[in-house]
Amino acid sequence: MSLFHTPFIAAPMAGGTSSVALVKAVQDGGGLGFLAAGYKSVESMTAEIAAARGAGLRFGMNVFVPDPAQLPPGAGARARLEEYRAALEADAARYGVTMPPLRLDDDDAWQGKIDALLADPVEFVSFAFGLPGTAVVKALQKAGTTVISSITTVDEALAAAEEGPDAIAVQHHTAGGHTAAFLTSGGPRAESTTAGLLAQVRAAVGLPLIAAGAISDGAVLRDVLAAGADAAQVGTALVRTEESGARQVHKDALGDPGFTETAMTRAFTGRWARSLVNDFVRDHHDAPEGYPAIHHLTAPIRAAASAAADPHRVNLWAGAGWRSARTGSASSVVKEFLSGL
Incomplete structure (x- = not known):
């Protein structure tokens, strides 16, 4: 049995999508x-941790690890x-909203979160x-926590391994949402498949690995497990x-045939992330x-666009395998992924 007791891990998706x-x-x-x-x-x-514990969940x-170069950025x-x-x-x-002033001091309450996770430990903590x-x-x-570091290249995997985590999440550029990259720009690439990247990392480090990036069905799950993954991380x-807490406009867009491609963009957050290509992505390439x-x-x-059910001014994070995302219960999706193992 692997470190995780299952080959299927639901990717952490910030912004409310990853609900209890x-x-x-x-x-x-x-x-x-x-x-x-x-x-x-x-x-x-900590309230979410309490709710998950109260429900008897693993x-x-x-x-998120803050970037010192952005706190604050240079002139x-x-x-x-x-x-x-x-x-x-x-x-x-377009929506009658006011642009806020620049905020240059946000480290996402890094130390407070680490202190809280040390005071009341959870089973797994991953970093991106x-x-x-x-x-x-x-x-x-x-x-008592199992620690997971996230990487996108062999060089990042070697740097992560030096810190002694229990496992490494290997994120291919086809993954939806933000890249975990920290030694490279994380921008568009044309490298190997998720299974190929995982095999490269497997040859470089001797830690348990989680594959991430376009894990869109059970066949891809089997491929990455065969390439040496202990588990796969599935998001889109x-x-x-x-049960997903994603905005309805986001859910609807993933099933809308009017969206035909994904791309890496910094338009929404200033950090490379894979999104469905909408007007905002095009306008701010x-x-x-x-x-x-x-x-x-x-x-x-983004909030105003969501309230107006306008998918063209909101971030529509999506991995390259987004077309296979379906409705229904997440429990059924997981069972379908695992059915062929």
Whole structure:
């Protein structure tokens, strides 16, 4: 039996998609669910942990690692952010919302979340957007937590392994939502398949591996397991399910034949992420780097677009296998993935 007791892991999806209800449905189907601390306060994160425990669930928590280079960004980067803010005025005017001032100090309550996870440990903690540091890894392990670092290249895997995590999540560029890249730009690439990248990482490090990126059905799950994965992390395939907390406009877009491709974009948050290509992605194809400052700039536009059921000004995170995402219960989706094993 693997470290996770199942080959199916529900990817942590920040912004409300990874609900306690989704974690429960995934567990009912035979998988392991993750909650996402990203964009939440420490209090909201701990409340979700309490709710999941109260429901008797096994689960993990994902935490964003802040980028010191963005806290705050340098003068040149700040000037580019101000230019982008001005470029967003037309989008804001479409919905009658006001553009907020630049926010350059948001570290997503990093230390508070680490302190809370040490004070009241959960079974699994995964990290994205960077490495947490050896001291954090060791402290969490001492508290009884299994630690997972996320990477996108062999070089990142080697750097992660130096810190001594229990496992590594190997994210291919076909994955939906934000890239976990931290040693490269994380922009568009044309490298191997998810199984191919996983095999490269398997040859470089001796840790349990989780495959992520376009794990769209049971056949792909079997491929990555055959390539050496201990489990696969599945995100987009769960977004449309009943228990997903994703916005309805997002769920509907994934099933809309009017959307025909995905692309990596920085338009919504200032960090590369894979989304369905809509008007906002097209209009802001040259958006600068600047996470999470751009996330805060576009937040009122995205909220207004969602309220108006307008899919063309909201982030529609989607992996390359998005067409297979279906409605119904997440438990049924998990069972279908696992049925051929």
